[in-house]
Amino acid sequence: MTEVVSVDPQHPDPEIIARAAEILREGGLVAFPTETVYGLGADGLNPVALARLFEAKGRPATDPVILHIVDLEALPQLAREIPPAAWTLARRFWPGPLTLVLPKQPIVPDLATAGLPTVALRMPAHPVALALIRAAGVPIAAPSANRFGHTSPTTAQHVLEDLAGRIDLILDAGPTAIGVESTVVDLTRPVPTILRPGGLPREALEAILGPVAVFDRSVAGPAPAPGMLPKHYAPRAEMVVLIGSGGWLRLRLRELAIRYLQEGYRVGMLIAEEDQPAVADLPVEIAVLGSEGDLEGVARRLYPAMRDLDARGPDLILARDFGTRGLGLAIRDRLIRAAGGRVMKAEDSP
Known part of the structure; x- marks a missing residue:
């Protein structure tokens, strides 16, 4: 049975956060709010927990997930060959709706990256999310908290509709503020490339980086980031x-x-x-x-x-x-x- 617990979106109860963090450390699944949509969290360094996350969502192993972190110190622990542009963007836009794709460190499980040599990282701008990551003490893998391919959730009720009985806990902090997922930017390419447009506009990136490309959706091959399949976020109709x-x-x-x-x-x-x-x-x-x-x-x-x-x-x-x-x-x-x-x-x- 999936438990739903209400939390204050600005000042979450430390006891509730500690309990949710313990579930994550023990390999469980916790849905929680970010500023974009609700995420389904698992210990991002635990392959067993990641496998359970993929199973709960019905997500194929070919679709990578984003690892959520709480401070810049985690960046070199999970990514290598970090270019100056990555530090610039992180300092400017984190916490916030920006995900950076960088070469991964060996510590990152292959299941989190769909076997790709890169890892997607972001620092969410929501007090509940940040408190949970800090309390868990591990990066949290958190794709959207819904059945794979379905419309993303912006409330705890949406999560419950899709994942009741499949996950351990939902932290309900009300509706999310932005409503669409983070912008995913690949910094391993010659020109910084938006793999998935999102809550941070292209114009904001170009003001910092200069020209930014947008990934050609017609290119064949495995998806280099989440949310890039030809059909996704879909209603039944x-x-x-x-x-x-x-x-x-x-x-x-x-x-x-x-x-x-x-x-x-x-x-x-x-x-x-x-x-x-x-x-x-x-x-x-x-x-x-x-x-x-x-x-x-x-x-x-x-x-x-x-x-x-x-x-x-x-x-x-x-x-x-x-x-x-x-x-x-x-x-x-x-x-x-x-x-x-x-x-x-x-x-x-x-």
């Missing part, structure tokens, strides 16, 4: 993402919704506030993500809205994207992966 902007996008949203309704689909829609007048008269289920100008709010609402809409039972979810500036890049990435790459451009839709 089919999903289609429409890319475009302004009035043209809203026109196509309406046309597509009507088309799918005529084909007999029960239709759900993930839209912006500005889109509502264009579809308000249609017999569809709607989840409003927020305003086009509030990407932080859209990111925070994305996964809860996707889960809520999916629970209403549509056959197909039609989602609009929010561009590529700021958090828009991460939002688009999550939507496209949730749709398994099923994308239409507004100018191409019927």
Whole structure:
């Protein structure tokens, strides 16, 4: 049976944290909040605990996990050949929604890295997460606390829906602040490369590093970081993402919704506030993500809205994207992966 314990998000009870840390040291699994999404924690240096984590999530061993640390002193213990850029980014953005991919030290189990020679590291910016890592005394492997491939959890209830009976404890500190996972940056390449867009925008990285590449999703081979599979974060319903902007996008949203309704689909829609007048008269289920100008709010609402809409039972979810500036890049990435790459451009839709 999975126990759920409430904790203060800013000042967690030391006794609760100590108990959760003991579970981790003994090879157990604890779900806990970060500033991005809830993570499913295991001792990142214990292959047996890692194997249990992969089993609980149904996660394939070919998908690496991120090791979460609590201070910069842990960086050289887990990574080698650390370039100056890594120290610069760590000092600037940690704790925060940034994951660095670096050559790994031998102490890191192969299961944590999917057999790759690199390790993904981050320092989360949540008091509960930091207290738990510090109390455990080990780096904590923590992919999102949900069944593999499903929509990520931003509340303890989401975790319970996916993992009840599969893990030992859930620390409930309320909803997460950012709502999408960390930005993963590979510093082993000639040009720093974003493997997974996330809570730290590309623009913030480029202000420090200069040009930053974005990984080409069409490249074949094993995923070099978590969350990079063609289909991920997915609801149960089919999903289609429409890319475009302004009035043209809203026109196509309406046309597509009507088309799918005529084909007999029960239709759900993930839209912006500005889109509502264009579809308000249609017999569809709607989840409003927020305003086009509030990407932080859209990111925070994305996964809860996707889960809520999916629970209403549509056959197909039609989602609009929010561009590529700021958090828009991460939002688009999550939507496209949730749709398994099923994308239409507004100018191409019927």
